[in-house]
Amino acid sequence: MxxxxxxxxxxxxxxxxxxxxxxLAILWFMVRLGLPLFSTxxxxxxxxxxxxxxxxxxxxxxxxxxxxxxxxxxxxxAFPLSLGNAVLIHLLAPxxxxxxxxxxxxxxxxxxxxxxxxxxIFLLVPLVREWFSRGSGMSVLSAGILLALLIxxxxxxxxLESFAAxxxxxxxxxxxxxxxxxxxxxxxxxxxxxxGIITGFLLASGRAVGDTMIALMVAGNAVATPExxxxxxxxxxxxxxxxxxxxxxxxxxxxxxxCGITLYLWTAILTLSLRFLHFKATKTSMQVGHEQxx
Amino acid sequence: xxxxxxxxxxxxxxxxxxxxVGAFAVFMGFLLSQGLPALDSSLLxxxxxxxxxxxxxxxxxDGLLPALVGTLLLIFLALAAxxxxxxxxxxxxxxxxxxxxxxxxSLVFDLLAGVPSIVIGLFGFSLTVFLHKRFTFITPCLLxxxxxxxxxxxxxxxxxxxxxxxELPATLRLxxxxxxxxxxxxxxxxxxxxxxxxxxxxxxxxxxxxxEDTAVIMLTGVVVSAGIPRxxxxxxxxxxFYIYNAASQxxxxxxxxxxxxxxxxxxxxxxxxxxxxxxxRKKVTARLLYHH
Amino acid sequence: xxxxxEIENLSFYYxxxxxxxxxxxxxxxxxxxxxxxxxxxxxxxxxxxxNRLWEEFAGAxxxxxxxxxxxxxxxxIYARDISLSWLRRKxxxxxxxxxxxxxxxxxxxxxxxxxxxxxxxxIIGHKVESVLKxxxxxxxxxxRLRDDARTLSGGQQQRLCIARAMILEPAILLxxxxxxxxxxxxxxxxxxxIFSLKEQCTLLMVSHDQAQIKRVADEVMEIVGGRMSGL
Numbered sequence: 001m002x003x004x005x006x007x008x009x010x011x012x013x014x015x016x017x018x019x020x021x022x023x024l025a026i027l028w029f030m031v032r033l034g035l036p037l038f039s040t041x042x043x044x045x046x047x048x049x050x051x052x053x054x055x056x057x058x059x060x061x062x063x064x065x066x067x068x069x070x071x072x073x074x075x076x077x078a079f080p081l082s083l084g085n086a087v088l089i090h091l092l093a094p095x096x097x098x099x100x101x102x103x104x105x106x107x108x109x110x111x112x113x114x115x116x117x118x119x120x121i122f123l124l125v126p127l128v129r130e131w132f133s134r135g136s137g138m139s140v141l142s143a144g145i146l147l148a149l150l151i152x153x154x155x156x157x158x159x160l161e162s163f164a165a166x167x168x169x170x171x172x173x174x175x176x177x178x179x180x181x182x183x184x185x186x187x188x189x190x191x192x193x194x195x196g197i198i199t200g201f202l203l204a205s206g207r208a209v210g211d212t213m214i215a216l217m218v219a220g221n222a223v224a225t226p227e228x229x230x231x232x233x234x235x236x237x238x239x240x241x242x243x244x245x246x247x248x249x250x251x252x253x254x255x256x257x258x259c260g261i262t263l264y265l266w267t268a269i270l271t272l273s274l275r276f277l278h279f280k281a282t283k284t285s286m287q288v289g290h291e292q293x294x
Numbered sequence: 295x296x297x298x299x300x301x302x303x304x305x306x307x308x309x310x311x312x313x314x315v316g317a318f319a320v321f322m323g324f325l326l327s328q329g330l331p332a333l334d335s336s337l338l339x340x341x342x343x344x345x346x347x348x349x350x351x352x353x354x355x356d357g358l359l360p361a362l363v364g365t366l367l368l369i370f371l372a373l374a375a376x377x378x379x380x381x382x383x384x385x386x387x388x389x390x391x392x393x394x395x396x397x398x399x400s401l402v403f404d405l406l407a408g409v410p411s412i413v414i415g416l417f418g419f420s421l422t423v424f425l426h427k428r429f430t431f432i433t434p435c436l437l438x439x440x441x442x443x444x445x446x447x448x449x450x451x452x453x454x455x456x457x458x459x460x461e462l463p464a465t466l467r468l469x470x471x472x473x474x475x476x477x478x479x480x481x482x483x484x485x486x487x488x489x490x491x492x493x494x495x496x497x498x499x500x501x502x503x504x505x506e507d508t509a510v511i512m513l514t515g516v517v518v519s520a521g522i523p524r525x526x527x528x529x530x531x532x533x534x535f536y537i538y539n540a541a542s543q544x545x546x547x548x549x550x551x552x553x554x555x556x557x558x559x560x561x562x563x564x565x566x567x568x569x570x571x572x573x574x575r576k577k578v579t580a581r582l583l584y585h586h
Numbered sequence: 587x588x589x590x591x592e593i594e595n596l597s598f599y600y601x602x603x604x605x606x607x608x609x610x611x612x613x614x615x616x617x618x619x620x621x622x623x624x625x626x627x628x629x630x631x632x633x634x635x636x637n638r639l640w641e642e643f644a645g646a647x648x649x650x651x652x653x654x655x656x657x658x659x660x661x662x663i664y665a666r667d668i669s670l671s672w673l674r675r676k677x678x679x680x681x682x683x684x685x686x687x688x689x690x691x692x693x694x695x696x697x698x699x700x701x702x703x704x705x706x707x708x709i710i711g712h713k714v715e716s717v718l719k720x721x722x723x724x725x726x727x728x729x730r731l732r733d734d735a736r737t738l739s740g741g742q743q744q745r746l747c748i749a750r751a752m753i754l755e756p757a758i759l760l761x762x763x764x765x766x767x768x769x770x771x772x773x774x775x776x777x778x779x780i781f782s783l784k785e786q787c788t789l790l791m792v793s794h795d796q797a798q799i800k801r802v803a804d805e806v807m808e809i810v811g812g813r814m815s816g817l
Binding site for chain 2: 004005008009011012013014015016018019020022023024025026029030033080081082083084085087088089091092093101104105108110111112113114115116117118119121122123149152180182185206209210211212213216217237240241244256257260263264267268270271274275
């Protein structure tokens with residue numbers, strides 16, 4: 001290999017290695033800085049205790065519940081909504097309407113989350129307050145609805161991609177038998193796109209877990225474990241943002257690294273499940289061959 | 295029976311569509327109706343004259359200009375830091391890496407792509423604390439924010455570069471090889487120009503992410519009022535943070551109105567950047583593949 | 587007549603399958619040699635052993651020796667110190683279906699020069715013009731050099747690909763059924779072009795078309811079941 005070719009190879013490798021090291025450094029830094037916490041709190045306590053700094057309790061359990069509640073609700077709302085929209089765009093809507101809808105969905109993926117949060121505070125929160133005439137309106141419900149709106153476009157696009165990848169020969173076969181659009185959907189498209197549907201769901205839940213601004217702005221940030229969807233909650237992400245303002249050396253401050261690690265691991269598990277899903281997929285469909293060249 | 299099922303399916307799909315379109319329309323309508331009246335020159339420049347503000351003669355106190363400039367600087371710096379690494383790693387994964395190292399590296403970058411932005415921000419902050427102990431002049435600032443944002447957009451750049459290269463037809467490589475090109479030359483003169491459009495799309499995506507992200511900068515140096523930063527080590531303002539702050543700290547109707555104005559400007563900015571990058575993409579492709 | 591290619595005991599395998607079986611042959615300078623034989627008999631593979639293009643595919647291997655005579659010197663092209671880039675500039679190749687790259691006509695032709703390290707735009711421009719003239723394409727494309735090469739007709743594309751291979755002034759040009767994807771008229775034009783190139787280099791052409799072989803070839807070799815016989 002020519003020396004300059006060797007140089008470019010090494011430069012590209014170096015860029016890759018730097019990226020890998022930074023990814024690992026994120027986890028390392030958080031573990032390192034959160035370490036003092038573990039000297040006084042066991043992992044179990046941290047994950048299960050309440051948050052009450054005045055009583056010396058630094059558990060992040062309420063925030064895990066908060067994140068869990070907001071994310072679950074948003075997925076519960078967004079999944080059927082996205083599936084319905086994907087079916088509408090792929091199968092039912094007239095062509096030009098489908099195209100307009102598709103463009104709108106693509107546009108929605110570009111809307112900054114902080115704008116969702118901002119509009120949410122002044123539009124959705126007052127509505128929730130009036131409808132249920134309870135609390136401030138800042139609640140799991142408000143955050144869940146906005147988050148659903150944030151993640152639905154991602155889900156719809158992934159669903160559509162997997163619908164489009166469903167083998168056309170099966171569709172033709174069903175058409176030849178006089179199948180209706182519903183039969184096409186139920187017997188061919190949905191089963192064929194099963195993996196894509198799971199992918200979209202997991203990707204969207206990753207976005208929901210990681211989002212900070214919506215929860216921070218409209219979920220109310222109360223430290224108590226929620227009992228109803230009208231209760232205000234604080235998510236792991238919001239907790240990090242809120243405690244940042246506090247004193248660096250305090251115990252309180254160190255808990256945010258526990259939140260950081262929890263978030264890192266939570267999203268890592270989602271990523272690994274996605275990986276596993278696709279690893280199984282490629283294993284069955286991979287084959288290499290150049291027979292026709294020789 | 296199946297007739298009923300058909301109706302339910304139609305109802306479900308059209309209902310979902312209606313809800314989504316309705317929600318988005320209400321959302322945009324509200325933003326436009328509240329934000330449009332705020333769009334005038336005082337929104338950007340406050341009570342400072344436009345010329346003075348642009349020439350940095352006088353500091354803009356209550357206008358959006360510093361936040362807008364801050365956001366643009368952030369995007370520019372984050373791209374400058376991330377693009378070389380993103381392209382380099384993308385090229386390595388697509389063209390050089392062996393099967394198992396590729397699987398491992400892609401997994402790591404998938405993990406990075408999944409890391410929430412607030413965690414990236416926390417990392418940036420920790421790094422600042424770490425550096426501050428050695429170099430006291432390093433505090434949360436524009437440079438740190440930009441570097442943290444660079445880390446946030448890095449996986450997008452890597453993946454789009456890698457996919458753009460891997461999707462190219464195998465005949466390109468074979469044709470180039472038959473003409474006597476080695477691997478590095480093939481990448482430089484044949485593959486990269488062909489993949490340019492895809493790579494630029496990835497950059498567009500990255501710009502969008504860098505422009506809108508609030509969590510990262512919140513932890514690494516953005517402040518409510520700083521004016522236009524004079525160096526990389528100054529704190530700075532940014533549009534998304536301005537919007538967040540306006541929502542929680544507004545004290546009168548006028549400040550709230552400015553918040554809506556800022557939200558609209560951020561939305562327009564994102565739109566403009568997308569359009570610009572789209573135009574650039576066409577131009578770059580034409581230049582690389584069709585001009586002498 | 588002096589030889590330019592010598593092949594000794596060449597065998598070729600793809601996976602478990604033997605494609606070429608102990609072939610020895612020699613080809614003279616400045617001639618058009620036609621390779622014929624039933625499809626799947628290993629003709630294309632044989633061509634690819636002369637520019638080592640088969641090495642781009644995983645799972646293939648070969649044994650035996652291939653030598654070129656360049657500047658009165660016998661070179662083993664599989665020797666360690668042979669640069670692949672140098673070899674493939676000396677041994678050009680034209681494929682069965684035209685493969686212009688998805689870029690402008692001009693860039694397609696300038697590319698091999700730029701890949702070989704040429705920088706001077708003016709000289710590149712001159713070379714492009716002269717090679718286009720040689721391929722009888724200049725008058726057809728001179729006004730549209732910036733157009734995508736894929737907008738040309740099939741015959742024009744194949745002439746462009748021949749021109750692209752010739753711009754590096756190779757000593758040998760390998761042609762893998764260069765007219766099989768074209769209509770009769772376009773095929774005749776390619777044939778005429780190939781015939782005119784004989785002055786500049788040695789041409790090895792795979793062809794199934796016996797009439798075509800009669801019209802252009804100086805020598806004919808047949809490969810059947812991986813073995814070679816002269817005709």
